[in-house]
Amino acid sequence: MKCVSNGTRIVPLLLLLLLITASGYAQNETRRFQHAYESIDEFAGEHMRQAGTPGMAIAVTSRDSLLRVSTYGFADLESKVSVSPECLFQIGSISKSFTAIALLQMREKGNFDPLAPVTAYLPWFKLSSGHGPITAHHLLSHTSGLPRDRDDIPSSLFSAVAVRERELGFIPGTRFSYSNVGYQILGYLLERIAGRAYGEIIRTQILEPLGMIRSEPVITHETRKRMAVAYVRLYDDRPPHSSMQLVRANWFEYGAGDGSITATPQDLASYIRMLLNRGRCPQGRILSEESFSLLTQRILPDSTSEGETWYGYGLQVQRVKGHTQISHSGSMVGYSSRIIGDLHDGLGVCVFMNGPGKPDVVASFALKTMQAELKGEKVPAVPETETPARVANAVDYKGIYLDAKGKRLKIVAKGEALSLIHQNQQILLERIHKDRFVVNHPNFTLFPLQFERNDSGIVTEVAYGPDWYVNERYNGLHDFDYPPEWESYTGHYRTSNPWLNNFRIIIRKGKLYLVLSQSPREVELIEIKPGVFRIGTEPSGERLSFDTVLNNRALRSNYSGVDFFRTFTP
Numbered sequence: 001m002k003c004v005s006n007g008t009r010i011v012p013l014l015l016l017l018l019l020i021t022a023s024g025y026a027q028n029e030t031r032r033f034q035h036a037y038e039s040i041d042e043f044a045g046e047h048m049r050q051a052g053t054p055g056m057a058i059a060v061t062s063r064d065s066l067l068r069v070s071t072y073g074f075a076d077l078e079s080k081v082s083v084s085p086e087c088l089f090q091i092g093s094i095s096k097s098f099t100a101i102a103l104l105q106m107r108e109k110g111n112f113d114p115l116a117p118v119t120a121y122l123p124w125f126k127l128s129s130g131h132g133p134i135t136a137h138h139l140l141s142h143t144s145g146l147p148r149d150r151d152d153i154p155s156s157l158f159s160a161v162a163v164r165e166r167e168l169g170f171i172p173g174t175r176f177s178y179s180n181v182g183y184q185i186l187g188y189l190l191e192r193i194a195g196r197a198y199g200e201i202i203r204t205q206i207l208e209p210l211g212m213i214r215s216e217p218v219i220t221h222e223t224r225k226r227m228a229v230a231y232v233r234l235y236d237d238r239p240p241h242s243s244m245q246l247v248r249a250n251w252f253e254y255g256a257g258d259g260s261i262t263a264t265p266q267d268l269a270s271y272i273r274m275l276l277n278r279g280r281c282p283q284g285r286i287l288s289e290e291s292f293s294l295l296t297q298r299i300l301p302d303s304t305s306e307g308e309t310w311y312g313y314g315l316q317v318q319r320v321k322g323h324t325q326i327s328h329s330g331s332m333v334g335y336s337s338r339i340i341g342d343l344h345d346g347l348g349v350c351v352f353m354n355g356p357g358k359p360d361v362v363a364s365f366a367l368k369t370m371q372a373e374l375k376g377e378k379v380p381a382v383p384e385t386e387t388p389a390r391v392a393n394a395v396d397y398k399g400i401y402l403d404a405k406g407k408r409l410k411i412v413a414k415g416e417a418l419s420l421i422h423q424n425q426q427i428l429l430e431r432i433h434k435d436r437f438v439v440n441h442p443n444f445t446l447f448p449l450q451f452e453r454n455d456s457g458i459v460t461e462v463a464y465g466p467d468w469y470v471n472e473r474y475n476g477l478h479d480f481d482y483p484p485e486w487e488s489y490t491g492h493y494r495t496s497n498p499w500l501n502n503f504r505i506i507i508r509k510g511k512l513y514l515v516l517s518q519s520p521r522e523v524e525l526i527e528i529k530p531g532v533f534r535i536g537t538e539p540s541g542e543r544l545s546f547d548t549v550l551n552n553r554a555l556r557s558n559y560s561g562v563d564f565f566r567t568f569t570p
Contacts, residue, residue: 003081041070059266091262095259095260114135115136121193131172150181150184198260206286327340345374409469437451460474465515490507492566492569
């Protein structure tokens with residue numbers, strides 16, 4: 001079935017005529033969970049409206065059977081083709097658990113030892129490290145010390161070979177640091193052991209036994225015909241704002257072991273059922289009980305998540321109110337997804353989106369709602385929509401802020417509305433995260449307004465990129481030293497990387513920052529030798545360097561092996 005029509009015209013954000021198609025699976029269960037389904041539908045529709053999500057699909061399953069597939073919105077905004085249960089979505093990093101399972105299957109046959117050095121299977125895998133060998137266990141658990149990505153060369157063996165040019169950020173096994181390239185290496189290791197292509201292995205060892213007949217193990221031009229169209233914001237170099245239109249995302253084929261699978265909601269629900277059954281499926285076992293224990297083992301805490309959370313092999317595991325939950329998110333260009341399952345209650349959810357939105361938020365709400373209905377408890381109410389322009393603590397931020405030259409920013413609060421007074425205009429601020437806000441004005445589009453609090457929790461500072469302002473309550477330093485050569489590094493850099501294609505370098509308060517525009521996020525750079533920086537204050541394998549200085553401007557920056565070049569835009 002062709003899920004969407006092919007079109008190339010840039011489309012505006014026309015949302016939301018919300019189209020819902022609820023498929024009639026397990027009719028006896030439909031009545032049982034009717035209140036939960038109504039609540040999930042309401043929450044999904046409101047989330048799409050707020051986030052500007054073109055289309056969404058949600059599948060809910062028990063340990064025994066598929067309970068429901070619901071689809072919302074559009075698979076193609078231009079032609080107004082609705083999302084259907086047959087639509088394929090790219091599941092991104094959820095694919096990592098498939099790679100891990102395929103390797104554990106090889107272990108059961110005696111062909112793979114996670115604790116053996118990677119070089120035992122890939123002799124070309126060399127690293128300039130004095131820390132001892134990297135094992136497959138390190139790669140599977142994101143504890144190798146390798147950098148996160150090498151996305152300028154997607155789905156190429158060279159991306160794995162090229163890590164020998166990098167330095168490890170820490171002793172393998174001592175820290176958790178997410179690495180996509182680590183799972184790319186594992187995909188090639190799997191091919192070497194099995195003597196077959198990665199896609200063929202995943203199809204025959206996982207997809208077919210689970211009846212995932214509509215899903216595809218690698219992303220090709222043929223696969224595209226059945227996919228929901230992916231959308232991104234028009235501007236890739238600034239924080240997203242609700243007014244930004246959507247455009248079609250860049251397309252590319254992908255076949256590496258960290259994120260190459262596409263699935264329908266019903267198919268991915270079959271995969272979740274296997275996990276809820278600890279490796280069992282109607283056709284037998286995909287994994288032994290021992291292998292499932294390895295898949296979900298407690299290795300190191302996941303420092304990027306809250307609560308009692310750890311990462312096993314390709315899955316995140318968390319203890320929630322005495323229950324063990326397994327989950328993983330996935331992100332590709334224009335697609336995002338989430339799976340979550342409760343091993344105690346035997347319920348699982350998967351969520352797909354083909355544009356902006358937070359599938360983890362929707363999946364968590366759906367699971368909690370289903371759990372409440374299962375236990376005969378009151379279904380949680382759909383939370384009140386958090387309108388970005390509504391700032392309950394607006395009074396925290398109001399006041400006059402001055403920079404070192406006397407330039408001022410005036411922030412006013414009226415009720416739960418926060419505004420910037422600029423050029424005799426009152427511009428409403430929209431919250432994007434805690435103390436960060438976006439301003440819909442041409443002079444304030446590139447960075448968020450980022451407020452800072454003192455030790456007593458009182459707002460005393462605000463920054464807009466490199467510009468820094470303080471109010472009368474600020475009593476800290478005003479002058480900061482930094483090496484003069486840092487000035488040559490500041491600016492805007494671009495490359496053709498489909499994921500991270502641009503960033504800015506700024507100096508503020510004597511520190512050098514990498515600004516990742518779309519997150520939006522600032523990461524401090526720590527100089528480890530002249531012109532070479534570690535990205536972030538914590539040990540990691542991520543490095544940023546600068547070279548080719550002309551007219552006091554570095555023309556090239558290298559981000560963990562990927563070259564970026566100074567561009568003409570600010």
